Amino acid sequence: MEMFSLLADGFATSLSPLNIMIVLIGVTVGLFIGAMPGLGSVNGVAIVLPLTFIVPPSSAIILLAAIYYGAMYGGAISSILLGIPGASTAVATTFDGRPMAQQGKAGLALIAAAVASFVGGTISVVLFTLFAAPLADLALAFGPAEEFALVLMAFTTFVGLGGDDKLKTVIMICLGLVLSTVGLDLISGQPRLIFGDMPGFYSGVSFLVLAIGVYGIGEVLYTIETSKTAPTVTAAKITWKELGYGIREMNKLWRSMSIGSFLGFFVGMLPAAGATPASLMAYGIARQTSKRPDSFGKGNIEGVAAPETANNAASTGSLLPMLTLGIPGSPTTALLLGGMVMWGLVPGPMLFIEQPDFVWGLISSLYTANFAAVLINIALIPLFVWALRMPFTVLCSIVIVLCIVGGFAPSQKMHDVWMIAGFGVAGYLLRKADYPLAPLVLALVLGPLMEKSFRQTLIAEQGNVLAFIERPLSGTFIAIALLFFALPLIKMLRKNGRRAVAPAE
């Protein structure tokens, strides 16, 4: 098989001493950048890009890919320990990671995140290796109608999210959709909902700002209230024995991890989607198909494994359209693309033919980066958990500082800091009133994507709504979406039906 000899050549490149060293450095740097709220892989890659010109292109891309990967692993750390998403891709990890930490199972959650990231990364690299070419064709088959259908499917998986109160879930989804329309209209460019003329709203409501507000600040406020006397954050210690136990525990997570891997890879591969929607969708589907959906959001380890496999799988997936089509699947791959253009490589269908050394060196380095990342991450877990032993009074000030810094850093606008404060208070109140927050966050991520693809399709099809079901791919997705939507309804009807029948007898 030609592919395997090419991959073997690739390994010859990526296993050279220089490149192994580069992978180790990149993964460690990425891990810490990812763990800092507000700093994600985009920032890491941007900062390091100029340094890459001192090494050959194949080593340079390996360094950038290693940082990219490391950051995906790192994002989970602050999500779990502090309840602040380390990066937008790790928001879904807070849903169950944070409750686990509060129950004193931070170590287990971190191990789950690391192993899940490894599994997601590895499965997706294997998929990449075997099916890069046919999958590129699949990415091409995705037009606006298919994008819309996929997003609709993502929404339906979340209808049941947030407990039994469906009405509250729907209210939160609507609120999120309203927030997603703030800013300039995607198609006509007219400003919408800018509260008179507040310039800060022109670029819309940032998803990370909302997530840091409601999860970071809101969580701190809630904890302060509920733990007036005794701090609930457990002083978690971790031993090697527990580590071993944690890894064995992962055996039970194959279902959620395979959902995360395949879904993540697939969604990541689509231009315009990326790792954030992928991780949220994986969480939704893992919950929907679980036997105990009620335990999600309350510290279910599967709720950590699913989004963490998905975001790593998606980061590999988003390399695929970049290399094969020259279209970045995520903001970070856009930066990688800039680097490649600089090194004189033309991304596109011909890259695999004209530059096999480069392509296969990169692919093989994804295997080594994954391996390095999981080892470094697990080795550092005791250190991370140790941070939780701080007194709550200290920890909660640190969390607030990190929230503010993390919200300010990406766009450097005071406006965002005020928004975080506002969302923090709102998040606290909503939580007290028992409104689920995950659907709100999901709607803000997917809303713009859904609106754009819906309007594009209608323009292209001259207002023909049937276009969504006439196309085979999007039709299939819509059918699945309807099924997901109807599932809780069917369950409920069957239950009620039995109840209704019983007394009559």
Place this chain on the structure above:
Amino acid sequence: MQNNITRRFMMAATASVALFATTATSALAEGWAPQKPVEMVIMAGQGGGADRLARMFQAIIQKEGLSRMPMLPVNMGGGSGAEALRYLKDKEGDAHTIMATLNSYYTTPLRTDIGVNIEEFTPIARMAEDTFLLWVSADSGITSLDDYVAKVKTSGKDWKMGGTGTGQEDSLLTAMIEKTFGLEMTYVPFQGGGDVAKNLVGNHIDSTVNNPSEQMGFFRAGKSIPLVAFTPERLVQFPDVPTARELGHDLVYVMQRSFVAPPGMPAEAVAYYTEMFRQLSELPEWQKYTQDESLEPAFLTGNELQAYFLEEREKHRAILAGMEDGSS
């Protein structure tokens, strides 16, 4: 005394850093230099011609050490660049923000009410003029402009032309094509030229007017076909593609690729960035890139650039007015 020593040491250190910086950056003007990373706002989404070009500038600037501080590209493609324009306006007086422009630099403020007047912005440098070709997918079987016109005439409104947003340069060019050949197509907006190119090859749209760099990868793989170039002369990279003029239609349209800065940027900062881009424009990497990607290098700065912008804005005002007449 202690203080004095520290101060002397600091001065020596600063001097040596400065010396190092000057040797590294050949001969950038002394004096003002950026104190923190410079934000490079891009008026378009990821993967399009503007984005690729801006990211390549960033890479060259960092590789050649043209700036002591890194350039951080930020995409603000929303609303045909309105997001970016408004952002730049609100950065008034800021010395650490520059913006890579497209022709939507003129058209977006004309079309939408975002409170931006481009006369207020500070011109830095025009790097090049980008070119347009008419593209169809290789599966379409269309090989000439005549084929194309005939096919679109029969399809009418079912024919989908992809672009990067109403009012963007490709929509203007589309309007010009429609007018010249008496056609009527449906214009579908996407978020960047890369997205448009992909949707053409995936057969979700029927034709595009992409820049060469956006279609180059697909073109070389034989997946897309250029029919006609909207340039004064044939392009070196596409010697077999006729220009519209050769075929008897006076359709010429180019897009400027420039950098501008917020209103009221300090003069020293303007001088610094202008010098930086002048050095960049002379580098062999840039010259090779312009040739490979069919760009016309056309360096222009200062008042001349501002005059050019304002003149172009009037031209675009006329085109836009024509479009509205046509549609009503």
